[in-house]
Amino acid sequence: MMQQAELSKTVISVENLSIGFRGRAGGMQPVLRNISVSVAAGESIGLVGESGSGKSTLALAMMGYLKTGLKVLDGSASFNGTDMFAQDRRALERIRGGRLALIPQNSGQSLTPSLRVGAQIREALRLHSALPEAKHEARVVELLAQVRLPDPTAIARRYPHELSGGQQQRVAIAMALAGEPEALLLDEPTTGLDVTTQAHILELLRDLARDTGMAMVYVSHDLGAIARVCDHVVVMYAGEIVLEGTACQVLRDPDHPYARGLLASIPKLSDKCLTRALDGRPPAPGQAGSGCAFATRCAIAADRCKAERPDLRETSGGSRTRCHLPEQVRSIPLTGEREAGERSLPDALSLDLQDMAISYAVPGLLERLLRRETQAVATVDGINIALRRGETLGLVGESGSGKSTILKSIAGLLPPLSGRVMLKGQDDLPPRVEDRAGQHLRQVQLIFQNPDESLNPRQTIAQILAQPLKLYFGLSGQDLLDRSAALLEQVRLGAHYLDRLPSQLSGGEKQRVAVARAFAAQPELVLCDEITSALDVSVQAAVLELLDDLRRDNSTSYIFVSHDLAVVKALSDRVAVLYQGRLCELGSTSDVYGSVSHPYTEVLLGAVLEPDPDFAPTLSAGDVVELSPPAQGCPFQRRCPKRLGPICEEAAPPRRTFSDGHSIWCHREDLSGT
Structure with a gap:
């Protein structure tokens, strides 16, 4: 020490x-x-x-x-x-x-x-x-x-x-x-x-x-x-x-309107719906004015706030705040729920995954020269999920569980070993993206976790957004410019970003551009790979609002991959829990979060953090993520706190489906899906 x-x-x-x-x-x-x-x-x-x-x-x-x-x-x-x-x-x-x-x-x-x-x-x-x-x-x-x-x-x-x-x-x-x-x-x-x-x-x-x-x-x-x-x-x-x-x-009862707005934007496991984003957006550099920079977005701003810049001064609680009206700040609520809207879904399918198995294994040089067939080990196996139009499916699990792998395979970037990927329940999507028709390319859009993987560093934001608008809708001239500006407004950026390069944007701003480009294609299905992980809490709330609005207005479907289980709960209709590329649990959001059935789901939910300095997650000191699943038995057997014994080590867990459609894959018979 x-x-x-x-x-x-x-x-x-x-x-x-x-x-x-x-x-x-x-x-x-x-x-x-x-x-x-x-x-x-x-x-x-x-x-x-x-x-x-x-x-x-x-x-x-x-x-x-x-x-x-x-x-x-x-x-x-x-x-x-x-x-x-x-x-x-x-x-x-x-x-x-x-x-x-x-x-x-x-x-x-x-x-x-x-x-x-x-x-x-x-x-x-x-x-x-x-x-x-x-x-x-x-x-x-x-x-x-x-x-x-x-x-x-x-x-x-x-x-x-x-x-x-x-x-x-x-x-x-x-x-x-x-x-x-x-x-x-x-x-x-x-x-x-x-x-x-x-x-x-x-x-x-x-x-x-x-x-x-x-x-x-x-x-x-x-x-x-x-x-x-x-x-x-x-x-x-x-x-x-x-x-x-x-x-x-700062985190319990902050003495500034902006900090309270940030806290109100955060989804929590106790929340039942999406949170509200802060109104407006920050001023551009050099445009803060002579008054309080936050005045145009502040719920309690007075004339003095817009004319005079406040000093940073100590409050009665001991913090230091830059606000003219600290005594009124605590009237601003620390929660801000947004109505989620009706989630009645049509029976029509948007996507159907049937017996999907995927592997990253590539034959070695000798095997290719001798044209030998090698048995690849499936990184992801046994995935059967049907997604309805307008439905949002959350995919959760630790790194390496196969979430992003599934998205890449649906998008045609990683051909599956076996199984079918069907769009609208009838069109078999070719396994490779280069073999897909233009209509299918437009209907399925993938947003990457890291925007640097998808944004050309040599193109301006205007050029990046113009590609799908020209390709799929033939826009040009002023129509193209107006639509590009509108897309940026939707993701809480402005038209002044159009002439910037990706290197001139923050990580969160680049991710918003990637989101805007995907929405430009007006897709049937959007594959979201950790798209809010680089966003601040207010912009995250705005993007989630946008996703929800598009779902309601256009019956857009989403597969939403995220490590933030509170965000998944706020947005998703159903949740699939993956471990080592195998399904552990699949059910409605209320079932998976409300009556935890699988021991792995319990481990995940126990590790969720709260914006409270006194809150401590439930962790096991000896719990270590594995590189690959065991050769047989339950994939979670080595880490499971409720392991039964030889049956977990020798036999694949059965699927137990309850009357509400909630399914778990586990040998334990005392787990309830209700």
């Missing part, structure tokens, strides 16, 4: 920092305004706010980094007393990656695709640790085990593309921890992680900060994660701090 004197040492100090860029008119447009923050050894500070609020810009500035076009206008950012913006490249290289490490939002930005995972972590150890080279191999395995990767020795031999998005993110976390940093900057580090892995990773980070004195700056839209790991919380809006205080002060 660290001594008290060491824990009180300031590791990161930001003083009166302002950062901006030169606008088209020639003037400097502020991105950050007069930011002052300090982080002590062993302290964890959370930075929260909507996309574009300046959270990531502030975190990167703490390590002396600015994106292209940005400039320090005033102030400083120091690490252990060293002004980071006064250092040359070599001095920064000696600090970054080792003493001061970063875990980026997109793990693909920190992993080299041509190097095996183990080699990349060994390189981090060589550059940023004093550990003898003879011990590097053992340390690699130890780091991969720390972040709950199954079979660390096997994972170390794989390339990044052979891992799921959540597994890649855990590798990035392991690399950042390799140098045993004094300070760790985390930019949405758990975005791609499933609920159980996220909960365990957060426990690891809490323990490291407590035991080693590592300082942490945690940027996240996930207020549940912030509540679990952070001591203090800083709420940012339009490039400035609007509220700061302890986690309890």
Whole structure:
């Protein structure tokens, strides 16, 4: 444990920092305004706010980094007393990656695709640790085990593309921890992680900060994660701090209208329907005006708020808020449910998956040369799901459970080993996307978890949105421009984004563009692969509202993959629970969440976080995700807290279907589906 004197040492100090860029008119447009923050050894500070609020810009500035076009206008950012913006490249290289490490939002930005995972972590150890080279191999395995990767020795031999998005993110976390940093900057580090892995990773980070004195700056839209790991919380809006205080002060009963609006936008397991998004959107850089930047969206704003910028001042509760009317703030509710609307569904089918089996296995060179047929092991097997028009099916399970694999196969990006994929109950979709007709391409749209995989970095947003509009509807000229602008408005962006490149957008803004492009095709079925994971809570609520409106207006169907079980509950009509590519449970949302039947579903729900610092998830210390299912028996047998014995190890679990259509795959006869 660290001594008290060491824990009180300031590791990161930001003083009166302002950062901006030169606008088209020639003037400097502020991105950050007069930011002052300090982080002590062993302290964890959370930075929260909507996309574009300046959270990531502030975190990167703490390590002396600015994106292209940005400039320090005033102030400083120091690490252990060293002004980071006064250092040359070599001095920064000696600090970054080792003493001061970063875990980026997109793990693909920190992993080299041509190097095996183990080699990349060994390189981090060589550059940023004093550990003898003879011990590097053992340390690699130890780091991969720390972040709950199954079979660390096997994972170390794989390339990044052979891992799921959540597994890649855990590798990035392991690399950042390799140098045993004094300070760790985390930019949405758990975005791609499933609920159980996220909960365990957060426990690891809490323990490291407590035991080693590592300082942490945690940027996240996930207020549940912030509540679990952070001591203090800083709420940012339009490039400035609007509220700061302890986690309890900020997350329980915050003294600023914006923070209360964020909390009201979060779906919770106790919620029965979608939440309401904050009205309006943040101002563009340089457009905050002379008054309170939040005034145009605030429910209690007065004339003074629109004319005079408030100072950051202490409240009676001990937090500091930038608000003229702190005594009226608590009249704003912390919940905001939206009517979900009727969910009566037609009998017509949108999609029918029959006995689907999928494998990533590829025949080796020798097998291809000798034309030998090899028996591939199914990554996903025995999937039978029928989806009605206008229905939303949630797919849940830990990373590697086969959720994204199923979506890729439906989209034609990964041909199945066997089984049928039928659109509208009658059209057999060819297994490969290149063999599908234009109508089928339009009717089935896939939105990827990582927008960088689908947005051309050399095209403007206008060019990206124009592709489906030209291809499927023949739009051009002003009609094309108007429709593109309308799509951006639907996803809470504006027409001023049309001439930007993806690199000029935040992660959440890029994801909204990907959503807008999918909707441009007016599809029959939208395959959503973690599409809200990179979105802030207010924009997430807006996108969920949009999905629900389109479902009602156009009978659009969705298969919605997400690690956020509260979001799945808010949006879905039915839920399918997957483990190791096998179905464990399938039923209505009320059945799966209301009367938990399968032990695995119970494990998932127990790990869900709440935006409450005193809330603790239910975790098992020895519970580790597996790399592959056992050769026989129940796929969940090794981890099951309710294992019966030999029958679970030897026989595949039977499907038990109840009168309401709720199905579970389990040997236990005492599990109830009612």
